Amino acid sequence: MITVIINGTEYKVPAGISIYNACYLVGILLPRFCYFEALAIAGNCRTCYVEVKNMPKLIVACAITVAEKMSIITDSDFVKEGRANSIELILKNHPLDCPICDQAGECDLQEQSIIYGTDRSNFFGKKRVNHQIILNSNVKTQMNRCITCGRCVRFINTIVETGDLNIFGRGEDTIIAEIKGMTNHPLIHNVAELCPVGALTNATKTYNNRAWQREYYSLLPINQQENPLKLVIDQSMDISITADATQRNNIKTNMPFISN
Secondary structure, three states: OEEEEEOOEEEEEOOOOEHHHHHHHOOOOOOOOOOOOOOOOOOOOOOOEEEEOOOOOOEEOOOOEOOOOOEEEOOOHHHHHHHHHHHHHHHOOOOOOHHHOOOOOOOHHHHHHHHHOOOOOOOOOOOOOOOOOOOEOOEEEOHHHOOOOOHHHHHHHHHHOOOOEEEEOOHHHOEEEEOOOOOOOOOOOHHHHHOOOOOEEEHHHOOOOOHHHOEEEEOOOEOOEOOOEEEEEOOOOOEEEEEOHHHOOOOOOOOOOOOO
C-alpha cells in the first residue's frame, strides 16, 4: 500500500493501480467513456482529467499509475474546465437523437454532459455523418451517434480476438469500420452493453421500452458474494440477464462478459 493525497486528504491505496481506480476506491467517481476495467487502456475520450501537483497540464486518470505521496486534485476549476471542453468536443458531432434513442435513460453521455459539461456550445453548423456498419443481427448500429471511444474495437480485438473492427482516420475524420464480416461469436452481443452511447444497442429491444420501464431482480449470490448481474423483465415480459443500469460504473460489475 502507498499513500496518495486526493483533494487534500491522505489515503492508503494499492500500489500499481491507476489514478482513476484510486479515486474510485476512496469514493470519488470521475467521468469516463473509453475506460473499461476489463479492456486495455486507451485514453481516447479525455474526460477523466485530474490535476497532479508539479505537472503543468491536466492528465488522464485512467492511464497514469499512482505514486507515493502523489497529490491529486479532482475538483479544481482547471479540471472542471478541461472536462467541460472535452465533453463539448464529443457533443460537436453527436446528433440530438435522445427522444428516439434506445440508450436514452441509461446513456453515459446524457448523464455526464449534465454533470460535467456546459449548457453552451461554440460549434454551429452541420454535424458529421458516419457510414453504417453491420455487426450482427442482434446488434443494432447507428454510427452517427458514435463518439469513437474504442470500447467495441478493443473488445473485438482482445476478447473476441477476431480483429473484425478497427479505428481509421485522424481527428475529425476518425471512424470505426469493419474489416470483414462479423461472425456470430457467442460474446459479440456484449458490444451493445459496452457502448456508452446509442451507437450500438440491442436489436431485439429496439423501440420496445425505456430503461425506467424495466424491472431488475437480484440473482443468487456467487461464492457467497453479491452477484453483479441482474434479471431484467421489461413491459413486453421479455426476460434477459444484464448488469443493473445503476451499476454501470461498478468495477466488479464490469469485469465479466456474458455469453449467449
